[in-house]
Amino acid sequence: MKENPTHSLSGIPVLIGLLLVLLVCAYGFAGGIVDPGRFAIMVASALIGALAAFCLLGLYMVEPNQAAVLSLFGKYIGTVKENGLRWNNPLFAKRKVSQRVRNFESGRLKVNELDGSPIEIASVIVWQVVDSAEAVYNVDDYETFVHIQTESALRAMATSYPYDQHEDGQLSLRSHAAEISVHLRDELQERLADAGIHVVDARISHLAYAPEIAHAMLQRQQANAVIAARTRIVSGAVGMVEMALAELQKNGVVQLDEERKAQMVSNLLVVLCGDRSTQPIVNAGTLY
Numbered sequence: 001m002k003e004n005p006t007h008s009l010s011g012i013p014v015l016i017g018l019l020l021v022l023l024v025c026a027y028g029f030a031g032g033i034v035d036p037g038r039f040a041i042m043v044a045s046a047l048i049g050a051l052a053a054f055c056l057l058g059l060y061m062v063e064p065n066q067a068a069v070l071s072l073f074g075k076y077i078g079t080v081k082e083n084g085l086r087w088n089n090p091l092f093a094k095r096k097v098s099q100r101v102r103n104f105e106s107g108r109l110k111v112n113e114l115d116g117s118p119i120e121i122a123s124v125i126v127w128q129v130v131d132s133a134e135a136v137y138n139v140d141d142y143e144t145f146v147h148i149q150t151e152s153a154l155r156a157m158a159t160s161y162p163y164d165q166h167e168d169g170q171l172s173l174r175s176h177a178a179e180i181s182v183h184l185r186d187e188l189q190e191r192l193a194d195a196g197i198h199v200v201d202a203r204i205s206h207l208a209y210a211p212e213i214a215h216a217m218l219q220r221q222q223a224n225a226v227i228a229a230r231t232r233i234v235s236g237a238v239g240m241v242e243m244a245l246a247e248l249q250k251n252g253v254v255q256l257d258e259e260r261k262a263q264m265v266s267n268l269l270v271v272l273c274g275d276r277s278t279q280p281i282v283n284a285g286t287l288y
Helices: 011-034 036-058 132-137 142-158 177-195 211-251 258-273
Strands: 059-062 066-072 075-080 084-087 093-098 102-105 109-112 118-129 197-209
Touching: 011 036, 011 059, 011 084, 036 059, 059 066, 059 093, 066 132, 075 132, 093 132, 102 142, 109 142, 118 142, 118 177, 132 177, 142 177, 142 197, 177 197
Parallel strands: none
Antiparallel strands: 059 084, 066 075, 066 093, 102 118, 109 118, 118 197
16 A cells, blocks of 8 residues: 555635535525525525535645645545645545654663673664555554554564673664664664654664662673773773883893892882872982
């Protein structure tokens, strides 16, 4: 089922014409009542007036960014998108579909991410109807369809990625928001295409660990941060020690045997990697 544009008449001229016909019929009907000899005119006026009143049922309003889907006894006739007062066959059933851009925010869903940890996640979807015929006839209720498919796609996407990045190059829900949004939008577009829906944007609006494991996960994140910081400190300290030994050997300031080098390396690493400021003991005598 694809959208088929159809023609409609401007409603204002039709309305004016039908009102004039009704006035003439009312005048003829009233004249027939006064003059019994004009009974035939009275009957004709009543019939024509009834037909004109019936034709008034063919008038309908189409607002900007709105479409009117027309059908006749269950058969799809076409879609009218011209704005303003329009007129078509009074027997046509008319269903109006908004084609404005709309937002939908899903509720907070509790799902298990790729590593199996329970998380809470929610999303905001920006969507609009681009094919009114598909929206009306391919699904029972396109708004409910969007809501249900959004939650389903969000659940499927959340189980495909870990909450945090554990390896270099790995996509995660927390650290790769742009890539996750593209995945969610593509997933939704595939699910909603048959309903004539275009997904403009899709983004995660809420992301957190479930309350029962939030404290444990916070400790885990803190531990990872401490390990990363220590790794960087040790790496920098080793580089500084190597530079110090190289400069001492290059300039010939002092000749150190292997035991003294090991002691110097140990002392420098303690100074550079310690959490607190060191208080070294200065040797005022000889080297030994």
